[in-house]
Amino acid sequence: MQIQQLSVFIENKPGRLAEITEVLAEAEVDIRAISVADTSDFGILRVIVDRPKEAVIALREHGMTVSLTNVLAVGISDERGAFSKVIRILANSGIDVEYIYAFVSRDKGKAYVIIRTDKSARAAEVLTQNGVEILTAEALYNM
Incomplete structure (x- = not known):
């Protein structure tokens, strides 16, 4: 019954969210739910996707900091x-x-x-x- 959620460290700058979602699209990963909690300098992007393990691999290959959390x-x-x-x-x-x-x-x-x-x-x-x-x-x- 646990769902795996991706938590991605995201810098608060123009285009960063686009980069992350493009990486997921290129890996053929579909987003099911998404949330961003931010401060002035950075945020945490929380994402539920259809293929969490593949998403983690793709994001890490692009140098992004990502972890999986059960929700x-x-x-x-x-x-x-x-x-x-x-x-x-x-x-x-x-x-x-x-x-x-x-x-x-x-x-x-x-x-x-x-x-x-x-x-x-x-x-x-x-x-x-x-x-x-x-x-x-x-x-x-x-x-």
Whole structure:
């Protein structure tokens, strides 16, 4: 149930994001979700792709600093309050959310949230017990 997320160190300068996404495109890697957290000088690009190992190889071959992190991908109803319920389940279970980012799939009528927690195995367990859909890597990579 773990999804592999790429974390790429990115300098905050024009064209850098284009370079990274071009490397992924050249390696025939498709982006499924993306987020950037930045400061004035640098940022961390977080990316879910369909072929994480190939992406890491391609980025490193181009001199980029990249690591893989395990995260959860949670499918929730695309309606008001659904996300709040998921976060409350984690909070009530003593699980800290380190960061999140989301995307919506209109054809599936769901919102998908990428969640990094301090206890991902326990998070997957309590969310599943509470009827929350946890995506497999295969399901997410093939969207």
